[in-house]
Amino acid sequence: MITKSPLTRAGGGSGARERGAPGGGMATRRVEKRAVESLRGVRTADEARAWMAARRVEEVECLVPDVAGVPRGKLMPAGKFLDGAAMTMPGSIFFQTISGDYPDLTGIDVIDPADGDLVFVPDYSTLCLTPWEQDPTAQIIHDAVHRDGRPVELSPRHVLRRVISFFEEQGWHPVVAPEIEFYLVKPNTDPDYPLEPPVGRSGRAEFGRSSYSITAMNEFDPLFDDIYSFTADQGLEIETLIHEEGAAQMEINLRHGDALDLADQVFMFKRTIREAALRHDIYATFMAKPIAREPGSAMHIHQSIVDAKGENIFSGPDGEATDTFYSYIAGLQTYLPAVMAMMAPHVNSYRRLLRYTAAPINIQWGHDNRTVGIRVPYSSPAARRIENRVPSSDANPYLAIAASLACGWLGIKEGLKPTEPIEGSARHLPYDLPRGLLEAVALFEECEPLAELFGEGFVKVFSRIKQEEFETFMRVISPWEREYLLMNV
Known part of the structure; x- marks a missing residue:
């Protein structure tokens, strides 16, 4: 059984912090620091198997952050995930706009014109429960690689790692x-x-x-x-x-x-x-x-x-x-x-x-x-x-x-x-x-x-995505335009 940390209310600053930590507010709710190693992340597939067995996990959400930060991916039975079933998805998940459209990416070298599958590899350090699901479910973030193992240049996780x-x-x-x-x-x-x-x-x-x-x-x-x-x-x-x-x-x-x-x-x-x-x-x-x-x-x-x-x-x-x-x-x-x-x-x-x-x-x-x-x-x-x-x-x-x-x-x-x-x-x-x-x-x-x-490819693709999103926005007439232009111009 996983226990939850107690909550306390604080009415002052949150005290001294070490490197990189944010300053506190005047009035906050605060959670006590706790050991999280047993709750989030393992090192190997074997450890993942034991971790899931201990929590009787039935399904695994295989997550991939896209360029907008939207979770993409697939839901797998835990047994299939642990058997090492490869997860593949089309490369187009990394150049879909926030509205679900796709920009014209003609001539950009990092784009596969056939929109072939990429391979997604689990990062076991991100394994954790999906606590709002009714059935025992885990979630794990995946990295995108080409079939020869090269990282996908458009993946936001790769950009940060780079x-x-x-x-x-x-x-x-x-x-x-x-x-x-x-x-x-x-x-x-x-x-x-x-x-x-x-x-x-x-x-x-x-x-x-x-x-x-x-x-x-x-x-x-x-x-x-x-x-x-x-x-x-x-x-x-x-x-x-x-x-x-x-x-x-x-x-x-x-x-x-x-x-x-x-x-x-x-x-x-x-x-x-x-x-x-x-x-x-x-x-x-x-x-x-x-x-x-x-x-x-x-x-x-x-x-x-x-x-x-x-x-x-x-x-x-x-x-x-x-x-x-x-x-x-x-x-x-x-x-x-x-x-x-x-x-x-x-x-x-x-x-x-x-x-x-x-x-x-x-x-x-x-x-x-x-x-x-x-x-x-x-x-x-x-x-x-x-x-x-x-x-x-x-x-x-x-x-x-x-x-x-x-x-x-x-x-x-x-x-x-x-x-x-x-x-x-x-x-x-x-x-x-x-x-x-x-x-x-x-x-x-x-x-x-x-x-x-x-990476030059990322810059080109990201820019095209944003330009396409702007074009989508320009097709919408705003309330401001109806309010001030309808009867005045």
């Missing part, structure tokens, strides 16, 4: 801690109607601003109990849950760790939140801007780098910030505009980036400054880290983390120097970031250093 490899060649290891914001909304089956906050246990929908409010969170206690239960059963390491600024807007912070493992956790976490919410007749959405007059939702990424000894290379022996730390910041400042298509991947993403809101519009940096795109939280030298506040919560976690690390890597490699840190508010400063998806895609395509890191 970026991490540049750090590993130097004996370094990136450490990240994502913070993911999301909204709870009433069920909405008609896209012509705007989203609304759900009704909590008091029978009233939330209104106004309730930042860090425990009372507002208590409205959805049964839902949060399911979230904690589901995440505990999967071995996902949640640090804190807080109420954000918007109506029924929440944020969950994940414990810092290995970049690929944290991307996997965000991928599984999003799925978990949606499933838990549906149990309570509520939708959970990670749209960047789901409600017009409410704040947008971000995925802030805290990041640092440790060496082979586990020492934070952002701090020197004297405890002061190193040149590497400043070059990493400069890399973010230089290349963030060019990776915006990966960090803000949808048309809706850019509705979040408005002046005089909590979302950044610039690439400035500052110490404990939430009005800039790049924040350096106050910390001990061992915990020195950089918070990238630009990505939106609708981003694919593998690609957003890969993009952020790539910017920092290029800053280090090129020996870049940052601007002076901003003191006070930066919200009056000019926009440094693209204002829309097409502008972001154009910058992405033109940046040769990024193509070297991500």
